[in-house]
Amino acid sequence: MKKRTQPYQKEKWINSLQLPKDVCMGALRVTLTGNSEVWIENYRGILEYTGERILLQARTCQVCLEGSRLSIDYYTNEDMKISGNIVSLTYI
Incomplete structure (x- = not known):
């Protein structure tokens, strides 16, 4: 049986140095403003x-936003802004 080494060790170092995971590991970052705006980074x-x-x-999951009048106002390869009436945000 093969051990988990490289990703686990990288995460261990990042945690011990208290570095932000979204920057170092490309982790998904979601910033919700009320129920009308969401910024998604690292998708x-x-x-x-x-x-x-x-x-x-995302890197390790999918993110589903549901609601009405949803629109992607802005996007690049790294981040996006979604607006509308956001009813739910689910990680799959």
């Missing part, structure tokens, strides 16, 4: 985009 791609549902691929 990998857009899987589904409608006015009622936006599904994003």
Whole structure:
């Protein structure tokens, strides 16, 4: 049986040095402002985009936003801003 070495050791060093995981490991970062705005950083791609549902691929999971009048106002390869009436945010 093979041991988990490299990713585990990297995370261990990051934790011991108290470095931010989103910067060092590319972890997903979600900033929600009320129920009308969300900033997503370090996503990998857009899987589904409608006015009622936006599904994003992250490094280790998928993120699903549901609501009404959802729109992607801004996006780059690293971050995006979504606005609308956000009813739920789910990690899959």
